[in-house]
Amino acid sequence: MERLFDSFANTVARWTGSPAAFLVCVIVVVAWAVAGPFFGFSETWQLVINTGTTIVTFLMVFLIQNTQNRDSVALQTKLDELIRTSDAEDDFIGIEKLTDKELIALHARCEAAAKQSQATLAKARAERRRRGHDDINGDRAG
Known part of the structure; x- marks a missing residue:
């Protein structure tokens, strides 16, 4: 049926x-x-x-x-x-069953991790520029 x-x-x-x-x-x-x-x-x-x-x-x-x-x-x-x-992370499996409060906390954790990743990337780009590497294409500037 x-x-x-x-x-x-x-x-x-x-x-x-x-x-x-x-x-x-x-x-x-x-x-x-x-x-x-x-x-x-x-x-x-x-x-x-x-x-x-x-x-x-x-x-x-x-x-x-x-x-x-x-x-x-x-x-x-x-x-x-x-x-x-x-x-x-396996923590994300089944998150649709979490409460709104738990989802908000998990979202905040993801946002914090994303900001840390962005900061790390920004540092790496700055270091590449400092060393004379082209940041856009990954090619060497000289």
């Missing part, structure tokens, strides 16, 4: 995100607007579009959320595998 729903959700999400689906919606809205004078712009006429859009929106929220959840898990799994097989 779950695989069937996943397949259905993916298909619907892909189709509803297409230009053809948008065109169908525009046609429906234009047809509804054109029908207004024939129905005297009655409450029933308004109720048709309100009810239709509410039902479609309500159902689409669940389909889109299902698709987004799966995409998010797949992306996190790929990132975790890249982290696991690289020289990156």
Whole structure:
């Protein structure tokens, strides 16, 4: 059942995100607007579009959320595998499960490390310039 729903959700999400689906919606809205004078712009006429859009929106929220959840898990799994097989710190595996406070602390740690790396690079560039090396292309200046 779950695989069937996943397949259905993916298909619907892909189709509803297409230009053809948008065109169908525009046609429906234009047809509804054109029908207004024939129905005297009655409450029933308004109720048709309100009810239709509410039902479609309500159902689409669940389909889109299902698709987004799966995409998010797949992306996190790929990132975790890249982290696991690289020289990156294993502390980053599964950080999507941390609290906001823990994520902020980890982000601050990364920013501090980045600033230290930038400072080290700046020192290395200054030293290369001091020794007469071309900083831009890595070529010797003389």
